[in-house]
Amino acid sequence: MRSMALRVSAAVILVLAVALVAASCGSGGSTTTTAGGGTATTGGSTGGSQPAGGAQISIQNFSFSPASVTVKAGDTVTWTNNDSATHTVTGDKNEFNSGDVAPGATFSFTFKTAGTVDYHCAIHPSMKGTITVQ
Ligand SMILES: [Cu+2]
Numbered sequence: 717m718r719s720m721a722l723r724v725s726a727a728v729i730l731v732l733a734v735a736l737v738a739a740s741c742g743s744g745g746s747t748t749t750t751a752g753g754g755t756a757t758t759g760g761s762t763g764g765s766q767p768a769g770g771a772q773i774s775i776q777n778f779s780f781s782p783a784s785v786t787v788k789a790g791d792t793v794t795w796t797n798n799d800s801a802t803h804t805v806t807g808d809k810n811e812f813n814s815g816d817v818a819p820g821a822t823f824s825f826t827f828k829t830a831g832t833v834d835y836h837c838a839i840h841p842s843m844k845g846t847i848t849v850q
């Protein structure tokens with residue numbers, strides 16, 4: 717019995733030692749993990765059907781997400797209505813107006829001039845967003 721217990725504890729120590737070595741290797745490898753995260757960012761351009769540099773905005777839970785987006789002049793911004801209600805994407809100064817965007821539908825607009833455009837949903841005025849064009 718006693719030697720059995722010794723063997724078990726020896727095994728536990730061995731496992732712990734291996735775990736420690738693995739942990740220190742893991743922390744050294746975390747730099748690689750961060751680099752992998754950078755690759756994931758590149759994957760964000762997977763919306764390959766969009767022109768390079770465009771932006772995607774999701775309409776959900778009666779809000780624009782993200783509410784603030786910065787693009788370059790000439791970029792196309794696409795809004796996708798992921799909500800269960802109909803919304804609009806309407807420039808505060810009527811710079812653009814999507815009209816009704818049904819659930820599941822999209823609206824795209826190309827911003828050609830630099831400046832800041834505030835917009836809202838004409839149906840739900842509390843829904844607001846900003847596009848900054850550089
Ligand atoms: Cu709305």
